[in-house]
Amino acid sequence: MITWSPEFETGVPEVDHDHQVLVENLNRLETALQQRAGAEHINGMVAFLERYAQQHFTREEGCMSRLHCPVAAANKIAHIKFMQTCAEARKKLESPTAASGVAIKIHSEMCAWIRDHILKIDLNLRQCVKPH
Numbered sequence: 001m002i003t004w005s006p007e008f009e010t011g012v013p014e015v016d017h018d019h020q021v022l023v024e025n026l027n028r029l030e031t032a033l034q035q036r037a038g039a040e041h042i043n044g045m046v047a048f049l050e051r052y053a054q055q056h057f058t059r060e061e062g063c064m065s066r067l068h069c070p071v072a073a074a075n076k077i078a079h080i081k082f083m084q085t086c087a088e089a090r091k092k093l094e095s096p097t098a099a100s101g102v103a104i105k106i107h108s109e110m111c112a113w114i115r116d117h118i119l120k121i122d123l124n125l126r127q128c129v130k131p132h
Contacts, residue, residue, distance in 0.1 A: 010125040018056040067128035
């Protein structure tokens with residue numbers, strides 16, 4: 001489980017909200033995995049996370065561009081790589097021979113990626129947000 005804390009806040013409300021939604025849904029996925037939910041349910045949750053991440057990335061990239069964030073280009077590249085990884089993971093999950101370990105590994109990788117990405121890249125938004 002990922003516990004949301006102020007250390008993840010970028011200072012941009014819509015970005016922080018998106019991050020919270022992603023974290024909440026990753027935590028829901030973990031619960032579903034622990035409860036041994038069916039493959040269709042797990043696949044649906046992963047598909048939702050993938051779609052929501054893509055929408056979030058579009059919003060976040062626009063925000064970084066508007067605020068002239070120095071890591072905007074690196075952020076976009078990281079997002080592209082993440083979406084490629086998601087597409088590969090989805091193919092593995094949808095395979096008729098996919099084992100539950102595949103979903104657990106994907107969840108673990110998604111959690112690690114989001115934590116690392118927020119803390120190392122997205123928090124650069126803090127320096128770009130003007131105090132009110």
